[in-house]
Amino acid sequence: MAAYIPDDKILSIKNASDIVDIISESVALRRTGRNFVGLCPFHAEKTPSFTVSPDKQIFYCFGCGAGGNIFSFVMKHEGLSFPEAARSLARRYGIDLPTRNLSPHEKKKLTEREMILTLNKEAMAFYQDCLIRKPAGRHGMAYLLKRGMNKSTIEDYKLGFAPEGWDHLLRYIRSRKKPLDLALKAGLIIPRKSGSGFYDRFRNRITFPIFDGQNQLLGFGGRVMDDALPKYLNSPDTPVYNKSHSLYGLHCARQQCRKTRTVYVVEGYFDLLAMHQFGMQNTVATLGTALTASHVQMLKGYVGSQGKAILVYDSDQAGVKAAQRSVTVFQKGLLEARILVLPKGHDPDSFLMAHGPEKFLLAAEKAMHMMTFMVETAVEKYGLGIDGKVRIVNDLKSALLAIDDPVARSLQVKYLAERIDVKESAILQKVRQPIQNRTRLPDDHRQKRGTNATPVRGETYRLEQKMVTMMLQFPEMVEVIAQRQLMDNFTDPLLADVGRGIIENLGKAGGDVASLLSQWDEPERKAAVARLCLADEHWDRSGCMNLINQFENSTRRRDNVLLKRIQAAEKNGDQDLLAELLKQKQHQALERMGKKGGH
Structure with missing residues (x-):
């Protein structure tokens, strides 16, 4: 894909852009040492694990494994191909990209x-x-x-x-x-x-x-x-x-959302315009669809982990139902949200026109927490008779299940039990089985993604990974590694390929990690390199040389072990094992020759 855009233009885009500026438009970042951290825009989390390095111009999430350079981020966040991401960044920085060579x-x-x-x-x-x-x-x-x-x-x-x-x-x-x-x-x-x-x-x-x-x-x-x-x-x-990934007024609201750590969510165009016109520019509107997980992730990126959303709905039954539907989405998205239901006969537009922004802000201060709203709405709907209490618990079961934090769930169960005068144990029993089933889902999900399926790695792999990490974080040693041809002794194909890419790329004028990532299309490889690059390691030349010597000794031991096994098979007359070991040695020799020939 990158071949459609000249390399010098890719380099111009990379040099002109700043990954912190780009990512901070959608993620609330804070500095920690040399890097920035924030809540990952690609998965739900409460504790920031999303790291951005301004020095290396890369990002990596230690929670979900997403990572790469500025092009990778724009591609993943905006759902674009590489040429589209490059052109989007080029437009932003006034860089002209030719298209005359395309079919x-x-x-x-x-x-x-x-x-x-x-x-x-x-x-x-x-x-x-x-x-x-x-x-x-x-x-x-x-x-x-x-x-x-x-x-x-x-x-x-x-x-x-x-x-x-x-x-x-x-x-x-x-x-x-x-x-x-x-x-x-x-x-x-x-x-x-x-x-x-x-x-x-x-x-x-x-x-x-x-x-x-x-x-x-x-x-x-x-x-x-x-x-x-x-x-x-x-x-x-x-x-x-795509209406499920879009919000009206976002382009005007994002700066105020970051500043106030609060976002108002309304339903209509005129509701949003009235809110903005009366000074509450930290307001967005849904577009004829219920709030989605994508919306919540987007909003969380602007208000941060300590921020909150206030959902402002009409007082009619449709508005109440819309508020109820959003509860589970916000709880799964790990963003605090409150519900503001306006007096009967009013939507945000009419309320502001009639009463002004001061009364609206006073009402917003009294906005209910989502579970409180759910409980009070259910009590009002069903009453506190025996049948009503049963229906209330049934209605709130899915909302309770959506609370990932066990402490928060316990507190909400306690509040519900006290409000409707039912034992906590009875409510917990009602939801316990689904919770037990759900607790197994993350493991199953990880297996589907291949996390648990990853084979256990041995000492050789760990040494090779350490070597690549050192090359990324202390590039002064790249020339030494190249001269000793250590990549020829790598057993892991991916790490060997990454190592060769480092030797080839970082040796060029202007070569850096962000450029290195641009030469690969696979997101998994980009993420792996970003993760190693941002690993918490401390290097000096002495430590690097110790690692190199350790790796060379390990390679010699591996060769000696194979040689001793061959000698033992010969001595014992085990022709089948001898043939297999000789085959291994031949394959090893051919592989090294092939690697040298590829340089």
């Missing part, structure tokens, strides 16, 4: 995402122009002003208007000579059910552009200005947009 098929594949993002920007400009300058947009502007939106909010959040009719945007796209199949993939137009042709997806609606945390325009939401249905309409999933 038409390769160029189309690599640039489709960029073309969709560009087309989305053109559609946004069209909708904005319709709202602000076209007579057809006067109705939309009047509606926004009536809803309390000021002109600054309308401009800052790039609101627009999709005019009534079937093909206004379609004709605009044609006039710009953009391919209609691209507009279809972007979700801007829809194929007609009968006959050929297309029509606009958004018609007679206010449009809300949806950006990601890097200010890339992914899609749109649209709202009618009357009682027509559906009231809200979002872009479908596209090559750049």
